[in-house]
Amino acid sequence: MTKNDSLKDMRIILYYTGNILVGVALLTIIPLLTALFEHDAASAADFSISLGVTLTLGATFCLLGNKGEQAGWKHGMVTVAFSWLVATVVAAIPYWLSGHFSSYLDCVFDVMSGFTTTGITLVQDLDHVPDSLNMWRHLITFVGGQGIVVLALALFADKGGGYGFYVGEGKDERLFPSVLHTAKAIWRISLLYLVLGTIAMWVVCISIGMDIGRGFLHALWIFMASWSTGGFAPMSQNMLYYHSRSFEIVTFIFFIVGSFNFALHAAVLNGDRKELLRNLETMSFGTTMSLLSFFTAWGLVKCHVYPNLVGLISKGFYQLASAHTTTGFMTIYPQQFVNEWGDIAILAVIIAMMFGGSACSTAGGFKGLRVGILFKALIQDTRRLLGSSKAIVIQKYHYHGDRTLGEQQVRSAALVVLMYMGIFAVGTLAGCMAGYPLLLSAFEAASATGNVGLTIGVSSPSMPAFLKLVYIFNMWAGRLEFMAILASAGFVASLFRGGRHVHA
Amino acid sequence: MSTPRSWIRRLLVTLLLAALASGATAQAALTEGDAPxxxxxxxxxxxxxxxxxxxxxxxxxxxxxxxxxxxxxxxxxxxxxxxxxxxxxxxxxxxxxxxxxxxxxxxxxxxxxxxxxxxxxxxxxxxxxxxxxxxxxxxxxHNVEATPQRLAVGIGLCILAGILTLIWRYRERKTTGV
CATH class of the missing domain: 2.40.50.140 (Nucleic acid-binding proteins)
Structure with missing residues (x-):
């Protein structure tokens, strides 16, 4: 690669990163309007600073950058990785100005947690934060679920291409041949659910005794956090604040639905309901959820944690489903995991967090598709071993049509799972190095890596800065599913190689 | 001069008062001990x-x-x-x-x-x-007031951002003709 090529590439990346920042800047108008509507001048000033900085940076990047002929795969991948980092740093400005965080690193941690739909929070005195800040927190998680680049594609893309951007953000399922149409379809589906879901949640909020105004805001925020499998909540007790089984049931439905593949939503909305039952991913999710529910119930009953079946379901099953869909909503205190749940139930939750939800959804983790593919590969290899040496064993599966399992799919799935396990191990090791016991370190690392948000009490403003940085990296890498990060590392390496080549 | 009968009466009254006093003390101690x-x-x-x-x-x-x-x-x-x-x-x-x-x-x-x-x-x-x-x-x-400095910085940055965005969009239109 020559120096000119590198410069050309960097200008293209800068241009598209600028576009994404302009998109993020436009989003800050919503909390700004919330603050103005509530006559909260202090928060309005904070959000106008954030809007100004983000838009200035975005427009400057666009002016310095170059659109180029057509952004290639490489540009898309590097832009995604780079823009997620820059967007996270600038989106943290209102957090910092609010005075509810002990350091800027904590603000960055929280924004990364939001964009990646993780939901672990380091905010202090959450019960007294302004509505505009809560709006921003939940908006970040809602947009992060669909993908900030998918949003930018839907807003600004004016021609074909862009597949590299789309895949870089951890989505590879095209609902339409064009990526632009796919991005717009994802947003149409999400906005449709946003309207219906907020109305449903609002009814529940009023029925459990909240007033109309606050009920609406809580309904909107909780829906955003459920659908995007984010896990943020406007109150420090998370879902326990509401003390309501109906609230738990409705959020349960939304986060289960939110963890499904967008292609599955499109199929069901187009009348193909059979796909729901035949799809490898839903079958994989159903199987692992059932098995892990059994072990969780076993562990909780063994330790006599809950006095009746309602308690077992409301606490045990809800926490497990929240973990498996990588939502992170909690109806118990973190200390209760440690002091009451016992090792079997905690281990089941850790496994659920690692498995995660569906590919091309708002969920994190390995994804049900990869778990299903590896399981099918295991069956195929077992059949090969047991059958005749000359027999050709073909393994089929259903995933938006009947497909034959290929070596490449198995290899890709295995590599991603391996990389997840790698950063999970790093996160666990970092937790142990910070002085936390192994089980607690593993739980928190699984939560950060799988973009879940359940916490066992490790994540707090007082945890060491290096552990915060490790979790930030795990959330980022886990959400982007490594490809964009590996491509960026390769790109940076090529810049150095190119530089050496030119000087030589 | 006190008769044996009056002595007995005095003794009974004293005992009764003592019993009441000790009972009250015990009650007070019980309340204090059992306070949630x-x-x-x-x-x-x-x-x-x-x-x-x-x-x-x-x-x-x-x-x-x-x-x-x-x-x-x-x-x-x-x-x-x-x-x-x-x-x-x-x-x-x-x-x-x-x-x-x-x-x-x-x-x-x-x-x-x-x-x-x-x-x-x-x-x-x-x-x-x-x-x-x-x-x-x-x-x-509690009144949460906005500091004038923050408001001024916010407005200033938004104006700067608006100018830069207009320049970018103008250049974009000129380049692409859209």
């Missing part, structure tokens, strides 16, 4: 098994919402960053006037009641069922 334990909310949550089913006293700021459910209500109280749900009658709930939110500190309340690690009546919630409620201090509104 006052426990910080954070400690209650961390050591929930230890306190399960006991009558305790907690103190904290009433936050968020009073959520009415039939003849009872839920209110959450916050102390040192940890909140707990309190199940109380609507009459008790009506004593709470201010709830802690942004720009508002809630009433500081003292609740005596039964603590549940996993309440059988409320789906396994960790909660308190209030028997008595006392308002220790009324909450109040």
């Amino acid at each position: 334990l006052s426990v910080p909310i954070a400690q209650l949550v961390t050591h929930a098994k230890e306190y399960d089913g006991k009558t305790l006293t907690v103190e904290g700021e009433a936050i968020g919402d009073l959520m009415k459910r039939g003849d009872h209500s839920w209110v959450n109280i916050l102390e040192d960053g940890v909140a707990i749900g309190v199940w109380l009658t609507n009459d008790q709930a009506s004593c709470i006037h201010e709830l802690g939110r942004y720009g508002n500190s809630g009433d500081l309340i003292r609740v005596t009641g039964t603590f549940h690690r996993a309440c059988p009546d409320h789906g396994g919630d960790l909660d308190m069922h209030a028997e008595t409620l006392q308002i220790l201090r009324r909450g109040e509104k």
Whole structure:
């Protein structure tokens, strides 16, 4: 690669990163309007600073950058990785100005947690934060679920291409041949659910005794956090604040639905309901959820944690489903995991967090598709071993049509799972190095890596800065599913190689 | 001169007074000894098994919402960053006037009641069922004012951003012709 090529590439990346920042800047108008509507001048000033900085940076990047002929795969991948980092740093400005965080690193941690739909929070005195800040927190998680680049594609893309951007953000399922149409379809589906879901949640909020105004805001925020499998909540007790089984049931439905593949939503909305039952991913999710529910119930009953079946379901099953869909909503205190749940139930939750939800959804983790593919590969290899040496064993599966399992799919799935396990191990090791016991370190690392948000009490403003940085990296890498990060590392390496080549 | 009968009467009265006095003292000691334990909310949550089913006293700021459910209500109280749900009658709930939110500190309340690690009546919630409620201090509104410097910086940055965006869009139109 020559120096000119590198410069050309960097200008293209800068241009598209600028576009994404302009998109993020436009989003800050919503909390700004919330603050103005509530006559909260202090928060309005904070959000106008954030809007100004983000838009200035975005427009400057666009002016310095170059659109180029057509952004290639490489540009898309590097832009995604780079823009997620820059967007996270600038989106943290209102957090910092609010005075509810002990350091800027904590603000960055929280924004990364939001964009990646993780939901672990380091905010202090959450019960007294302004509505505009809560709006921003939940908006970040809602947009992060669909993908900030998918949003930018839907807003600004004016021609074909862009597949590299789309895949870089951890989505590879095209609902339409064009990526632009796919991005717009994802947003149409999400906005449709946003309207219906907020109305449903609002009814529940009023029925459990909240007033109309606050009920609406809580309904909107909780829906955003459920659908995007984010896990943020406007109150420090998370879902326990509401003390309501109906609230738990409705959020349960939304986060289960939110963890499904967008292609599955499109199929069901187009009348193909059979796909729901035949799809490898839903079958994989159903199987692992059932098995892990059994072990969780076993562990909780063994330790006599809950006095009746309602308690077992409301606490045990809800926490497990929240973990498996990588939502992170909690109806118990973190200390209760440690002091009451016992090792079997905690281990089941850790496994659920690692498995995660569906590919091309708002969920994190390995994804049900990869778990299903590896399981099918295991069956195929077992059949090969047991059958005749000359027999050709073909393994089929259903995933938006009947497909034959290929070596490449198995290899890709295995590599991603391996990389997840790698950063999970790093996160666990970092937790142990910070002085936390192994089980607690593993739980928190699984939560950060799988973009879940359940916490066992490790994540707090007082945890060491290096552990915060490790979790930030795990959330980022886990959400982007490594490809964009590996491509960026390769790109940076090529810049150095190119530089050496030119000087030589 | 006192007769044996009056002596007996005096003795009986003295004994009666002594018995009453000792009874009252014993009663006072009993009340003091059986007074519900006052426990910080954070400690209650961390050591929930230890306190399960006991009558305790907690103190904290009433936050968020009073959520009415039939003849009872839920209110959450916050102390040192940890909140707990309190199940109380609507009459008790009506004593709470201010709830802690942004720009508002809630009433500081003292609740005596039964603590549940996993309440059988409320789906396994960790909660308190209030028997008595006392308002220790009324909450109040706080004015959160914007500093003029922040407002000026915000407006200035938005103007700069607007100019740069216009230049970018102008250049874009010129290049692409759209």
